[in-house]
Amino acid sequence: MLHPKKGEDMSVGKGLCCIVGVLLVLVACDDSKQELDVQIINPVNIEENAMINCILEDVVNEVEFNLMAAGEGMNTKGDSVPQVKISRQEAQASPSSIILDYGTGNQKDYLGREKRGKICNEISGRYDTGTCKQEIHFEDFYINDLKINGSIEVQSTGFNDNDQLSFTINYQDIVFESTNGKTYTISGSKTKEWVVGYDTPSNPWDDQFLVSGSGSGIDSEERAYHFELSTPLLISQSCEFILSGEVAFTVENDSCTYNFGDGLCDNKGSYEVNGSRKNFEFGRYTFRYNY
Template sequence: MRVVVLTLVAFSLVFSTSCRKRKENRSTTTSQDQAAAEAGFDDVFKVTESAIKDNDLEKSGNAFASIYGNCATVSINPPLPDTTFPKTITIDFGSTNCEDSYGVNRRGQIIAVITGKYRDAGTSITITPQDYYLNDNKIEGTKTVQNIGPNSDGNTEFTVEISNATVTYPDGDFTTYESSRVREWVVGESTDGLLGILDDEYDITGTASGTDRTGRDYEMTITSPLRVAVLCRWVKQGTVEIQPEDLYLRTVDFGNGDCDATVNVEINGNNYTFIMN
């Protein structure tokens, strides 16, 4: 009888482990967490870029006010007309949520240190959120962007490093993130004025790694460039491959260029869809 009981217990443990692994292999949690980190730090840079361009540190325009309205105040130290660098830019959204013209809520501060003109090769921008929340997700970490000049197609490229990043959800769950990218300015580099800012788009290539909210480590590689745009809060197109520890490879498809929140995930021949926050 004892042998039978031990056999049943062993079978139960194997069956339970197998069921749990099947459930984890169907989960899109890792893909959702990676996409949330991607969106959070893309947002931090978009806000900073708009502030730079609207404060005579780049081509002129008033995109910041048209997108963020009266949600934030921008200060620069040392202030213009002092033309010396580095400059520290503080973008303050206040302590309560403020909704922009696209329905996105933000609060907290973004601090950026810029070493020169945005368009000048060699310029670096170090961006650090301070108690910064995007739709109630807290974004922490450091994003460093460096202008490395034009590529063979004549498009300006930037290296992008994200370190010590954490996205904390309203329920207290969190995901960690690191990445190393190249960002190519593919649309809008030659245009000026308000339209010249609002039409800007970039293609992003590179790799990332992190830990999802369940504590599972993963590695990510961009297999088709991610297209991001000033006028879209989500990644418009591109694909990535995510390899969570001990699970099947995930292929994440952000679409074909439409500005929408739909993300498709393929896992071991099965397709799933989730909507970005």
């Protein structure tokens, strides 16, 4: 009977180890792929969508605050970016324009956010009436080094059945780009109701709005997403964050709901997926921050 030599025995053993190792790697890769497929909806996706919604509301609020301030003759230096230059160009005929110029270098606003560049607004009619139309666009505008391009159209639709001034807001090809080169796009439409503060034009800090609507785009992972505001967002002029509201959020074929909390002015929310509820925080102003 022939027996394998010692060297041959070791070669066979090494061969078997290699085969087993390859199989383990293949199994691990397949498991990782399945895990990634299952976790298309994840905390990072939710945080980024919450952040985008919050920034869009903040931009519109910033423009409207300065628009109202210009109309009322108020000094906004202590309330907005201290060095912001508001240039109002108004001829006898509409439209007029207001340019919020934050300069070429970062400047901190009263909430500590750094801004630079310009937000330009073409206006037809008075903001606090039912006939106002605004066309907002950006020129090299950044907030906390997050660049924003695209345009926003705000159209007043008059007073609703509850005697609240209402607006439609259309987001047209908005693109956010963070310092790591990741982008996030959004187009969509929202409706906005002025529910508190209309009767106190000299005190913009008591203004509150309810916002409904939907949007879609491509997220920072290059996945298609869609969101629907299933419960209206509560927006306050005195808070940089969204106070409350619920969002039905879908990325490709995965869905969940998330909310902005219970009315506190903070960056905390929670989401529910597969019957499990978890907490999250948003507001990092960058995409795929943990990658």
